[in-house]
Amino acid sequence: MKNLSRLLFAMLLVFVYSNANAQDENNPWQITVGVNAVDAYPNADGAPFSETIFDEYFNLDDHWNILPSISSISVSKYLGEGFSFGVAGTINKIDKWGDSTVDDLSYYGVDGTIKYSLNSLFNSNFIEPYLGIGGGYTWIDEIGAGTLDGTLGLNFWFSDNIGLTLQSSYKHSFEDYLTTHFQHTAGLSIKFGGTDSDGDGIYDKDDACPDVAGLAAFNGCPDTDGDGIQDSEDDCPNEAGLAELNGCPDSDGDGVADKDDSCPTVAGLKSLGGCPDADGDGVADGDDDCPNTAGPAANKGCPWPDTDGDGVLDKDDKCPDVKGTVANAGCPEVTAEVQKTLNEYAKTINFDSGKSSIKAQSAQVLDDIVKILNEYPTAKFTVEGHTDSVGSAELNQRLSDSRANAVKEYLIEHGVDAFRLSALGYGESKPIDTNSTRAGRANNRRVEINLVK
Numbered sequence: 001m002k003n004l005s006r007l008l009f010a011m012l013l014v015f016v017y018s019n020a021n022a023q024d025e026n027n028p029w030q031i032t033v034g035v036n037a038v039d040a041y042p043n044a045d046g047a048p049f050s051e052t053i054f055d056e057y058f059n060l061d062d063h064w065n066i067l068p069s070i071s072s073i074s075v076s077k078y079l080g081e082g083f084s085f086g087v088a089g090t091i092n093k094i095d096k097w098g099d100s101t102v103d104d105l106s107y108y109g110v111d112g113t114i115k116y117s118l119n120s121l122f123n124s125n126f127i128e129p130y131l132g133i134g135g136g137y138t139w140i141d142e143i144g145a146g147t148l149d150g151t152l153g154l155n156f157w158f159s160d161n162i163g164l165t166l167q168s169s170y171k172h173s174f175e176d177y178l179t180t181h182f183q184h185t186a187g188l189s190i191k192f193g194g195t196d197s198d199g200d201g202i203y204d205k206d207d208a209c210p211d212v213a214g215l216a217a218f219n220g221c222p223d224t225d226g227d228g229i230q231d232s233e234d235d236c237p238n239e240a241g242l243a244e245l246n247g248c249p250d251s252d253g254d255g256v257a258d259k260d261d262s263c264p265t266v267a268g269l270k271s272l273g274g275c276p277d278a279d280g281d282g283v284a285d286g287d288d289d290c291p292n293t294a295g296p297a298a299n300k301g302c303p304w305p306d307t308d309g310d311g312v313l314d315k316d317d318k319c320p321d322v323k324g325t326v327a328n329a330g331c332p333e334v335t336a337e338v339q340k341t342l343n344e345y346a347k348t349i350n351f352d353s354g355k356s357s358i359k360a361q362s363a364q365v366l367d368d369i370v371k372i373l374n375e376y377p378t379a380k381f382t383v384e385g386h387t388d389s390v391g392s393a394e395l396n397q398r399l400s401d402s403r404a405n406a407v408k409e410y411l412i413e414h415g416v417d418a419f420r421l422s423a424l425g426y427g428e429s430k431p432i433d434t435n436s437t438r439a440g441r442a443n444n445r446r447v448e449i450n451l452v453k
Contacts, residue, residue: 027191027205028078032165034187036072036090037064038107040098040179053170057182064184065107067092072185082117090183094140098179109183111136111169113151128155138171138178145175155189160205165189208232235259262286318378331378334451338372342381345369346447349407356402358410366407369449370414377417380452383408385425386432388441393427400425407447422452 041056041063056063076086092107113134122129132151137144153167165187172180194203197210200220204210207220209232214222218230227240227247234247236259241248248257254267254274261274262284268275275284281294281301288301295302296315304313310323310330317330324331345368350359358366373381385404387396404423412418434440 027161027194029193030076030078030084030086030189030191032072032074032076032088032185032187032189033070034072034165034185035066035068035070036092036183036185037066038092038094038181038183039063039065040181041096063096063098065092065094065096072187074185074187076113076115082120084115084117085112086115087112088136088185090185105141106139108139109136109171111147111149111171113149113169115151115153126157128157129153130155132169136171138173140178143177145173145178147171147173147178147180161191161194163189163191322377329378332376334376334379338376339451342369342372342449345372346407346449349447351403351406354399356399356406358406366410367414370411370416373411373416373420373449380420380422381449382452383411383421383423384448384450385423386430386444386446386448387428388444389428389431389435390441397425397427400427403447407449 037060039057041059060066071092072088072090074086074088076084078084088109088111090107090109090111094102094105094107096102097105111134113132115130115132118129118131119127130151130153132149132153134149134151135147136149137146149169149171151167151169153165155163155165157163165185167185169183169185170180171183194205196203196207198207198213198220200207200213200215202214202216202220207214208218209221212222214220214230221230221232223230223234224237225234225240225247227234227243229241229243229247231237234241235245235257236248239247239249241257242250245257248259250256250261251258251264252261252267252274254261254270256268256270256274258264261268263273263275263286266274266276268284269277271282272284275286277283277288278285278291279288279294279301281288281296283295283297283301285291288295290300290302293302296304298304298315304315306313306317307320308317308323308330310317310325312324312326312330314320317324319329319331322330322332325333327333345365348365349362351357352359373379383404385400385402385407387400389396401423402425404425408421408423411421428435428444431440431444432446433443435444
């Protein structure tokens with residue numbers, strides 16, 4: 001009676017577990033009913049995975065203990081990502097324990113297992129291998145001990161719900177008085193828990209629209225307007241329309257669905273959203289300021305002007321009010337002569353000795369440079385500072401940087417846009433004359449203003 005009570009307690013655990021969680025996926029539950037076999041050969045010394053652990057593994061006659069009736073029941077719940085958790089209860093009669101013959105010992109087991117499906121490796125709807133690990137408690141007559149279980153199994157699914165399960169578990173005992181052993185099970189498995197949330201007669205697992213009642217012809221999805229196009233693919237689900245327009249009507253017959261037609265009562269062009277274009281310039285008449293004269297859309301359907309008459313249309317002319325060249329996007333070009341003039345002026349800029357402060361007498365030449373730069377409003381220039389070789393290279397580098405930036409700041413303060421100017425010092429690295437003579441050193445101490453190309 002005591003052992004029977006233990007089995008009933010195990011079954012109660014299974015029952016409680018199977019009702020402890022809400023059903024939230026299609027057929028998440030699996031119940032397996034079948035038979036089990038217990039094999040304690042070889043028992044070795046009780047150590048896990050001894051060399052002889054799989055000796056005579058399939059010797060059913062000499063080593064397997066099989067109760068010729070239903071002796072195993074398990075319930076498992078799918079958790080997601082291939083994992084499930086199950087609880088199993090087993091009962092058996094033991095008359096062979098390793099190499100020993102015993103006198104019909106009772107065997108009871110309760111085990112919990114986390115399983116991982118390897119179905120993705122086979123990509124099959126029929127065969128589903130799995131691995132498991134878990135633990136439980138096993139009684140042999142009055143002796144009980146906890147076990148650590150490793151499991152390998154196969155499900156063979158004959159349909160979405162019914163299959164055959166074969167499983168082998170290695171049960172390592174935590175106590176010396178209970179021998180580590182194998183337990184094999186074979187049983188009929190049933191998956192259940194499938195739901196029909198929207199009540200349309202199609203289970204959620206097969207229902208493409210499980211929350212909305214629909215038609216079998218559309219895998220459970222509805223067709224509200226009855227135009228033969230299911231709502232999920234119907235751009236106008238509440239208005240009957242044409243299949244070629246994804247279920248939307250076309251009142252003016254121009255091939256543009258009313259919902260996309262900016263002129264739904266007047267036939268027009270698809271490229272213009274269903275509106276007409278009398279002058280054929282690609283601008284719909286309603287948006288065309290010159291509907292009878294072709295012109296670009298950027299100018300509201302009218303031809304572009306050329307305000308300065310330099311052959312570059314205003315839309316492309318970066319200097320629309322000043323004549324320039326086509327090559328320079330309508331702006332005047334900085335010629336080699338202009339560049340030469342700039343540097344002739346720049347060489348005359350004088351600084352206080354050893355400093356970056358500009359001498360007052362250089363103001364006029366700087367103002368002349370400002371005028372030249374502003375004649376070319378889109379051109380960018382670099383102000384470059386150079387020194388002779390007197391003093392250390394590090395000092396000369398700092399001085400050339402400071403002088404180049406001083407000139408740059410002067411030009412900005414007197415009307416040249418800052419984004420058009422950059423400053424860079426080269427120190428003594430780019431001489432244009434010898435540093436061995438006073439005249440040569442004087443030539444090397446200079447500022448240049450060069451066009452950025």
